[in-house]
Amino acid sequence: GAVVSQHPSRVICKSGTSVKIECRSLDFQATTMFWYRQFPKQSLMLMATSNEGSKATYEQGVEKDKFLINHASLTLSTLTVTSAHPEDSSFYICSADKAGAGSTEAFFGQGTRLTVV
Amino acid sequence: SQKIEQNSEALNIQEGKTATLTCNYTNYSPAYLQWYRQDPGRGPVFLLLIRENEKEKRKERLKVTFDTTLKQSLFHITASQPADSATYLCALALSDSWGKLQFGAGTQVVVTP
Numbered sequence A: 001g002a003v004v005s006q007h008p009s010r011v012i013c014k015s016g017t018s019v020k021i022e023c024r025s026l027d028f029q030a031t032t033m034f035w036y037r038q039f040p041k042q043s044l045m046l047m048a049t050s051n052e053g054s055k056a057t058y059e060q061g062v063e064k065d066k067f068l069i070n071h072a073s074l075t076l077s078t079l080t081v082t083s084a085h086p087e088d089s090s091f092y093i094c095s096a097d098k099a100g101a102g103s104t105e106a107f108f109g110q111g112t113r114l115t116v117v
Numbered sequence B: 001s002q003k004i005e006q007n008s009e010a011l012n013i014q015e016g017k018t019a020t021l022t023c024n025y026t027n028y029s030p031a032y033l034q035w036y037r038q039d040p041g042r043g044p045v046f047l048l049l050i051r052e053n054e055k056e057k058r059k060e061r062l063k064v065t066f067d068t069t070l071k072q073s074l075f076h077i078t079a080s081q082p083a084d085s086a087t088y089l090c091a092l093a094l095s096d097s098w099g100k101l102q103f104g105a106g107t108q109v110v111v112t113p
Helices: none
Strands: A004-007 A010-013 A017-025 A032-038 A046-052 A067-073 A074-080 A090-097 A112-116 B003-006 B011-014 B019-026 B032-039 B045-052 B056-059 B061-066 B073-078 B086-093 B101-103 B107-112
Touching: A004 A090, A010 A017, A017 A032, A017 A090, A017 A112, A032 A067, A032 A074, A046 A067, A046 B101, A074 A090, B003 B086, B011 B019, B019 B032, B019 B086, B019 B107, B032 B061, B032 B073, B045 B056, B045 B061, B073 B086
Parallel strands: A010 A112, B011 B107
Antiparallel strands: A004 A017, A017 A074, A032 A046, A032 A090, A067 A074, A090 A112, B003 B019, B019 B073, B032 B045, B032 B086, B056 B061, B061 B073, B086 B101, B086 B107
């Protein structure tokens, strides 16, 4: 199976600072990656689609200037939470599509628990 | 708007029995439906995908059915084991991309010895 790695797995930051989360596909190329957010006892909510070499596509209600996404290579997408507030505290999860046809599943990272204090 | 509903109450089941989970959806015409397992503090892990023209799919002790008329999928864990304890999520694709998914809130399964 394919492996997607997220880093860090946990991060605590102060209000007003920025935090960067990395999502890497370790053994395959991913032209498209997805970022989700999950609050306790709730479903994963899609935040944005990260496309290699182009701008990310954000879901309705997600502030693109607050959640900066960069997909600079076929194996790395980053999500930067800017000017973090306590309400941004959540579990952030990325997933990746294998480039090319044939893949019928999404490969998820292990998630990043962000706590803003 | 599109909606996916799963039982919010935890399912407590004795080891060896069959756990049955329900996923209902509205305002979708999905080409396929997926089931994932999520452990606490971890990302989802893919289990099964069933296409609209498939009634049933099996993988080891797992079985999924898909009724596009009822707009419902059932997920069965047979001969359940304590290691099956987790939250199970159903998901539908938001587009032609395999990875762009809308998830149900999930149903927690607790298997007791």
